[in-house]
Amino acid sequence: MHRTGFAFHEHCMWHDSGPCSIFPTAGGHVQPAGAAEHPETKRRLRNLVEMTGLIDELTPLKGEVASEKDLLRFHTAEYLSRLAKLSERGHGDAGDCAPVGKDSYQIARRSTGQAIEAIDAVLRGDCDNAYALCRPPGHHAERDQGKGFCLLGNIPVAVMTTMEKYDLKRVAILDWDVHHGNGTQQAFWKRDDVLTISIHHDNNYPIGSGGINERGEGDGLNFNLNVPLPAGSGIGAYLACMERVIIPALTAFRPELIVVACGYDASAMDPLGCMLLNSDAFYSLTQQLLDTAEMLCNGRLVMVHEGGYSEGYVPFCGHAVLQALAGSSISANDPASKEISLWGQQSLQPHQNELLIKAETLVEALT
Numbered sequence: 400m401h402r403t404g405f406a407f408h409e410h411c412m413w414h415d416s417g418p419c420s421i422f423p424t425a426g427g428h429v430q431p432a433g434a435a436e437h438p439e440t441k442r443r444l445r446n447l448v449e450m451t452g453l454i455d456e457l458t459p460l461k462g463e464v465a466s467e468k469d470l471l472r473f474h475t476a477e478y479l480s481r482l483a484k485l486s487e488r489g490h491g492d493a494g495d496c497a498p499v500g501k502d503s504y505q506i507a508r509r510s511t512g513q514a515i516e517a518i519d520a521v522l523r524g525d526c527d528n529a530y531a532l533c534r535p536p537g538h539h540a541e542r543d544q545g546k547g548f549c550l551l552g553n554i555p556v557a558v559m560t561t562m563e564k565y566d567l568k569r570v571a572i573l574d575w576d577v578h579h580g581n582g583t584q585q586a587f588w589k590r591d592d593v594l595t596i597s598i599h600h601d602n603n604y605p606i607g608s609g610g611i612n613e614r615g616e617g618d619g620l621n622f623n624l625n626v627p628l629p630a631g632s633g634i635g636a637y638l639a640c641m642e643r644v645i646i647p648a649l650t651a652f653r654p655e656l657i658v659v660a661c662g663y664d665a666s667a668m669d670p671l672g673c674m675l676l677n678s679d680a681f682y683s684l685t686q687q688l689l690d691t692a693e694m695l696c697n698g699r700l701v702m703v704h705e706g707g708y709s710e711g712y713v714p715f716c717g718h719a720v721l722q723a724l725a726g727s728s729i730s731a732n733d734p735a736s737k738e739i740s741l742w743g744q745q746s747l748q749p750h751q752n753e754l755l756i757k758a759e760t761l762v763e764a765l766t
């Protein structure tokens with residue numbers, strides 16, 4: 400059993416992401432629809448964790464609202480002021496497909512605060528590992544604009560803040576959301592003390608971002624790894640990527656802390672993803688990371704919730720991750736896992752293997 404922190408605040412669920420942001424203008428042949436990024440995926444995850452009893456094995460955490468001083472470590476003052484004004488007005492877009500509703504700035508700061516608290520709880524020794532179930536997500540947010548449902552860079556701000564507080568020399572961030580972690584990449588592009596790895600669907604969102612040749616710059620050269628997997632990658636491709644690219648990269652880097660941008664849109668049920676994972680795959684990926692964290696950094700592993708848009712399936716994937724983190728025997732009875740595992744092309748396919756062979760050379764540059 401591990402002491403696993405679990406940060407959640409109802410306020411994060413009150414961010415109003417407005418109408419459907421995939422087709423922002425209803426009309427013509429587009430019927431009005433709800434936003435892809437909405438609270439129910441996360442609320443249902445929290446509810447499932449309560450219903451199975453797993454929540455009783457977790458340590459509740461409640462972060463403060465992130466301070467402006469901490470936000471300015473990553474974001475520009477001009478952007479924060481624009482975001483505050485949009486939030487006060489109660490509607491608008493913070494950049495590209497980043498809807499802002501009433502109080503969204505305050506709620507986004509609360510979301511970032513959950514990420515800060517999850518990391519802080521592990522570093523101060525209150526927990527072995529932790530999970531921040533926060534919203535809005537953060538990995539697409541850039542220095543001076545919101546993007547892809549993300550308003551503030553939860554992980555960049557939390558990592559920058561806690562690195563200074565605890566004088567950390569090396570932190571690794573792994574992003575397994577199905578979309579590229581462009582904001583996190585931007586935040587640490589020129590730094591060699593933060594290793595950023597993103598495993599995502601090739602050229603999904605943001606279009607034109609996340610290529611394998613984007614490797615960092617200056618001191619940061621080789622410390623940014625992108626693994627843009629082909630559409631349709633399944634459990635075999637993800638586990639092979641973990642064994643052949645991610646774990647070797649982490650081992651070469653020797654981080655003092657591993658943070659995961661934990662999206663669930665690589666699940667087979669996701670409306671915004673084209674991958675084939677089931678909840679068992681998320682359990683295995685988490686278990687492998689836990690073993691790696693145990694070996695490298697005293698088990699310090701923090702997950703920060705990102706995307707995942709299947710209202711029915713995100714809860715089962717999230718529960719599997721939390722079960723693994725806690726080392727608990729309490730599992731949720733996922734009705735879909737077995738069937739998904741039997742689908743065709745779940746094993747590593749030759750064209751996926753070709754990409755992994757290229758990605759392995761990125762790791763060699765780190766050693």
Ligand SMILES: [Zn+2]
Binds near residue numbers: 662705707
């Ligand atoms: Zn995503």
